[in-house]
Amino acid sequence: MKFYDCETAPSPRRVRIFMAEKDIAIPVVQVNLREGEQLGEEFRRLNPDCTVPVLQLDDDSTLTEVFAICQYLEECHPEPALLGRTAAERATVTMWNSKIEQHGLAAIAEAFRNKARGFSGRALTGASNFAQIPELAERGRMRSELFFDRMEALFATNEFVVGDYFSFADISALVAVDFAAWMKIGMHGREHLQRWHAAVSARPSASA
Secondary structure (H helix, E strand, C coil), rough: CEEEECCCCCCHHHHHHHHHHHHCCCCCCEECCCCCHHHHHHHHCCCCCCCCCEEECCCCEECHHHHHHHHHHHHHHHCCCCHHHHHHHHHHHHHHHHHHHHHHHHCCCCCCCCCHHCCCCCCCCCCCCCCCCCCHHHHHHHHHHHHHHHHHHHCCCCCEEECCCCCCCHHHHHHHHHHHCCCCCCCCHHHHHHHHHHHHHHHHHHCC
16 A cells, blocks of 8 residues: 655545544655646646545555545554544444544635635646635635634533544544634633643654
8 A cells, every 4th residue: 555645735634633533554655736737647647636635555546535534444453442432433433534624624724725826827726727815825724713612611511522432533633723723813812722742742643
């Protein structure tokens, strides 16, 4: 297998943390997103969506979505279980991960990619170019603040996203919080979120 990564991108970091928690070692190929390597013909043949991460399996087939990659790795390496230990827990992890992706990561990306100079003409990931829209940057910031308010309320009663169980949902939330820091969005004045973030950031996998 091969794992196509970019050290500075949030999405592949979620998979790196997941693999680190499970002590999985897969050969890594770094893709230079800054230089547009993902848009070249060679990478397009691997992933026409022009995004990372990509997990290339031994039969040369590919998985190109974060959750799909982690689901495959969970099947191959079930311990420690990060996608849930029971049917109800698996459903809850999936539910919260979807909320974090939709209301957290997507909102932060909307704010960041519609404002950062480096993404001029590349406001969305993928094979096509899209112009930045300043109003979407502001909307993304507002959505992000609402998301962090929700997480603050959650961590007032929960040790982790799903009760007392560290899961893939915590990995996604950690990456969302760290991603938002680039836009100076997130933890200020949110003591429960800060407590949770300090705890999960202290795990060795967080530096993967």
